[in-house]
Amino acid sequence: MEGDAFSVFAITALRLAGHLTAAGDQLAKPAGQTSARWQVLAAARRGGMSVAQIARALGLARQGVQRLADVLQREGLIAYADNPQHQRAKLVRLTEEGAARLGVIEMAQAGWADGLGAAFTSAELDAARAVMARVMEMLEAGETAGG
Amino acid sequence: MEGDAFSVFAITALRLAGHLTAAGDQLAKPAGQTSARWQVLAAARRGGMSVAQIARALGLARQGVQRLADVLQREGLIAYADNPQHQRAKLVRLTEEGAARLGVIEMAQAGWADGLGAAFTSAELDAARAVMARVMEMLEAGETAGG
DNA sequence: CCGTATATGACAATATGTTGTCATTATGGA
């Protein structure tokens, strides 16, 4: 039945995420970063977002992203800019040093993704991604409803 | 190109895992457990495995599983049994109390999986799972090769 | 302006997980 198929799907997704995080750490290591920091740097480049907004975009707890951002700010990779919309919620901005580090990571990431992606068709990857996204939507709906 | 499709796939997988872990924590909470503890309890029920073997099966670091297992042992949910094959590597066994807790979790998990799985066909879930498994195999090969 | 609800950052406690190191225990070859 679908419940069993879903359980196997979920267990596989959790194990895959572990491997992807490990791979991301390896990609980010030459730039002295990690998977988590990379995500925050990428959000900082988009610009115009506060820490809380970045946390929501990444699906993480606000406080965890705050801690990462504070570290990155002390290291000079991101900077806090005044937010005309909100006195306390500073906007996160990528510094030149941060952009350089992010560039190193993304160069490596592009080659990595090309290499792994070559073993699949775009249709396969997109179909799998669509199923994952639908599951995520349902989970998010449940989280909002349940507390 | 497939590289871009793969990047989007990877990012989606990471976000999905965050939501799945949160959902698992909610399922395990009535039994006073968490997603991580649940995984170890499930491995303990299989029996005949040492901590290091469980870690490999879950794709986690040996030391992290050891710490979780030590906590579960102190709480009386699992027990260490002598291993005739290895003096130091004790076998992990589920206690009656551990089996009771695991049962509570899996009752809830079954209903949860049925509810979410009902929105998908078995073919959809299995196709997505197959793609994730192939990605995982490639990542594991890379990890073994690369160190 | 006031009161309520929400959003945000700060701080602490805790859980999870990795990496590194060490001593001990197998394992296999000379």
Next chain:
DNA sequence: TCCATAATGACAACATATTGTCATATACGG
């Protein structure tokens, strides 16, 4: 037996992430 290698558990340091709590800032309805 002896030695090298790998596996294992113990311990520590650190990175990541959640939950809870608090004070302050913003938004909105009167």
